[in-house]
Amino acid sequence: MTSQLAALFVDDQNLPWEQVADGVKRKIMTYDANLMMVKVAFDAGGIGTPHSHRHTQMSYVASGAFSITIADETRIVREGDAYYIPPNVWHGAVCEEAGVLVDIFTPMREDFV
Secondary structure, three states, X not given: OOOOEOOOOOOHHHOOOEEEEOOEEEEXXXXXXXXXXXXXXXXXXXXXXXXXXXXEEEEEEEEEEEEEEEOOEEEEEEOOXXXXXXXXXXXXXXXXXXXXXXXXXXXOOHHHO
């Protein structure tokens, strides 16, 4: 996997996708020790397996539609929407219409690099 450690400018076209699950792939766009941006593309029906992590996460729906569960609440989010996940809170996603999420983590996700 190629990642962009503290890149000031990122050329999306030159970054390869990493397959992370059936119907789910990601690109690490840029990061430093404090912050990370990740682009995640889903096919319709793709699943972001429920999990939790110590990182604060905010996500922007660049395209598509997703059923997002955070703790015990589930909502449909669409292009232009965003959501917030506090540290250590159980969450997951199901892609309803093929699309892309842009995830921001603080601190950076060491397990992604």
